[in-house]
Amino acid sequence: MIVVLSAQGDTTDDLIAKAEEINLNASRREMDMLLATGEQISVALCAMALEALGLPCVSLTASQAGIYTTDLHSDARIRRIAPDRIQAELDARRIVIVTGFQGVDRRGDITTLGRGGSDTSAVALAAAFSADLCQIFTDVDGVYTTDPRLVPNARKLQEITYDEMLELASQGAQVLHNRSVELAKKFKVNLEVLSSLERKPGTKVKEVAKMEKTNIAGVAKDTSIARVAVMGVRHSPGVAFQVFDLMGRNNINVDVILQSIGREDSKDITFTIHKKDLREVEDILNSHKDALKFDHIESDEHIGKVSIVGAGLMSNSGVAAKMFEALYEAGINIQMINTSEIRVSVLLDEEDVNRAVKAIHAKFFDDI
Amino acid sequence: MIVVLSAQGDTTDDLIAKAEEINLNASRREMDMLLATGEQISVALCAMALEALGLPCVSLTASQAGIYTTDLHSDARIRRIAPDRIQAELDARRIVIVTGFQGVDRRGDITTLGRGGSDTSAVALAAAFSADLCQIFTDVDGVYTTDPRLVPNARKLQEITYDEMLELASQGAQVLHNRSVELAKKFKVNLEVLSSLERKPGTKVKEVAKMEKTNIAGVAKDTSIARVAVMGVRHSPGVAFQVFDLMGRNNINVDVILQSIGREDSKDITFTIHKKDLREVEDILNSHKDALKFDHIESDEHIGKVSIVGAGLMSNSGVAAKMFEALYEAGINIQMINTSEIRVSVLLDEEDVNRAVKAIHAKFFDDI
DSSP states (O other): OEEEEOOOTTHHHHHHHHHHHHOTTOOHHHHHHHHHHHHHHHHHHHHHHHHHTTOOEEEEOHHHHTEEEOSOTTSOOEEEEOOHHHHHHHHTTOEEEEESSEEEOTTSOEEEOOTTHHHHHHHHHHHHTTOSOEEEEESSSSOBSSOTTTOTTOOBOSEEEHHHHHHHHHTTOOSSOHHHHHHHHHTTOOEEEEESSSOSOOEEEESSOSSSOOSOSEEEEEOSEEEEEEEEEESOTTHHHHHHHHHHHTTOOEEEEEEOOOSSSEEEEEEEEEGGGHHHHHHHHHHTHHHHTOSEEEEESSEEEEEEEOTTGGGSHHHHHHHHHHHHHTTOOOOEEEEETTEEEEEEEGGGHHHHHHHHHHHHHTTO | OEEEEOOOTTHHHHHHHHHHHHOTTOOHHHHHHHHHHHHHHHHHHHHHHHHHTTOOEEEEOHHHHTEEEOSOTTSOOEEEEOOHHHHHHHHTTOEEEEESSEEEOTTSOEEEOOTTHHHHHHHHHHHHTTOSOEEEEESSSSOBSSOTTTSTTOOBOSEEEHHHHHHHHHTTOOSSOHHHHHHHHHTTOOEEEEESSSOSOOEEEESOOSSSOOSOSEEEEEOSEEEEEEEEEESOTTHHHHHHHHHHHTTOOEEEEEEOOOSSSEEEEEEEEEGGGHHHHHHHHHHTHHHHTOSEEEEESSEEEEEEEOTTGGGSHHHHHHHHHHHHHTTOOOOEEEEETTEEEEEEEGGGHHHHHHHHHHHHHTTO
16 A cells, blocks of 8 residues: 655645745745655654554655656656655555655755645556555545535535546536546546545546446536637737737636637637636737737626536537526526537626526436 | 754754654654654755845755765764765855755665754764864854853853863763764864854864863863662672673663772672663662672762863873862862863762852863
């Protein structure tokens, strides 16, 4: 057994606060050096707890465990795992307790993996040691058909495919970070999401769930988005590319994109971004107004997105229709629609979002 | 410049308390893993502080700095320092900030150096990189002729030899740990003890201080000792060896030893130990009473030791006489006397110790 741990409770936040007292612009290398102590404390204390139970064990830092990463501090990527030390400990029948969220670069400097880091560490180790199962213990007890705080009769899924999990996560379900799911998919690591507080089965994430599913996996919502419309763009090739190239170079994540066909010599380009990026996006676009030749910008922060996710959803045309029917019956107006192979998303007024989730969830799950 | 740091304030004690909540008998390996985070936090925060001042710098763990030790966790010894990484950083004109008190064993496991560890790390690095000077910043501003809290006109020494420093430290002056001084002596590292709070010269510790000194370096006291007398030991060869072999095997440090010549067929063996070891020593001796064939044990916790230290002291017979004269004038009774090349120690009633220090210090320093 290999155990991967995050830092305890507020440790990371406390360390960041300490750093900010000293230097608001500390280098990422030194920040990684500092933050890595959080997980190191966790693994040492966990080893002591297992020792107290008489269980043979050993704690390892990422450096000792051989987790080599790129040298992009605070957002490093795992390059490879040198198995020697962990394998030796496993052979000696010890439980191996490894610091999550961190690695070491070629020079021996400590790196951290950024958001979702500890889950990613766990999946990478599961892949490297061909584990039968990688269990992710979290503050929820599994993946639900929708947010149980909003819809009390939301159901816990017994299993879900990697692709469904990826779509659910990117559409707002904050159970697992996409990065760890992508890695699990790539190396076919069987995942299970389960509660760290209760002993009961969670949700299994695997390549193929039930062979023929008749229903969607879940309904997700996201109200952290804003919509930006670039109005009156000249109808010249490459303008859309220019806009999204600008966003990419400024590290702005763009989600739903819609390009109207509109009038003969001009068109509108509409897209959604994270709310926090709105001012920056407006500034970027306005400072390139001459080059992009648009009329004006319209933006809206009061929108939300509701999505249904399910393997094989788009090959069953009745599914999308059922979603639209639920929204129609609830009298909710759809602003934009966006689809992928296993997902249908609609953009709505922010105030309609919760009602939409309830209506759609009832339509798909109440009669089962 | 290479900077070596300890953990901040109460960090180490807080970590130990956390560990003890979980496991009172945690393995030393895991304890080292835990405690090493204290210095890692220090070096990262210090690097951030230097960055804020615009100074190029880099923090390094002992593992990154190449400080290799034995694998005796919690009390490891430095075996060698691999200079590559530190040298590369120095060549790049960066200030190198290294975690004190810790190292890494051949396997890559984190070790700690035990008491005086950070000073030892600093001296070892100074030796490895042939530093001109190793400055130890402490909570005192130098080495004094005696404890200034007891004798207000105690004087700060400008310089002192390694040997004098070693004797003063082992006789109770808690400025530098002997281990770091021994290492400094071995590699001829010039030390300076100075205050971390005030900017003023401290005390230099070097191989040879002033050529011809006319006075002692200082007066030290130690009231943490107890005296044990093993009474009525049969006069057979090897009994003394057996007693002190027993102490050694139980990790009991024995200091002053006196063996009386006494009666024809039996003798007494008297020695001093640390107060905290007294019960254990009595138990050990009593459980070997048959083998050692002694009559009974007498012990006294209410004793203290006062020492004068100075290079060349024993080759100047007037010096010891001056000490005894001071004690005689103060009406203080001497229980035992013990000497080395550069030290004279006397055992006294505990209640006489402070008076003895004042009298001796006055005798040697008041008329200068």
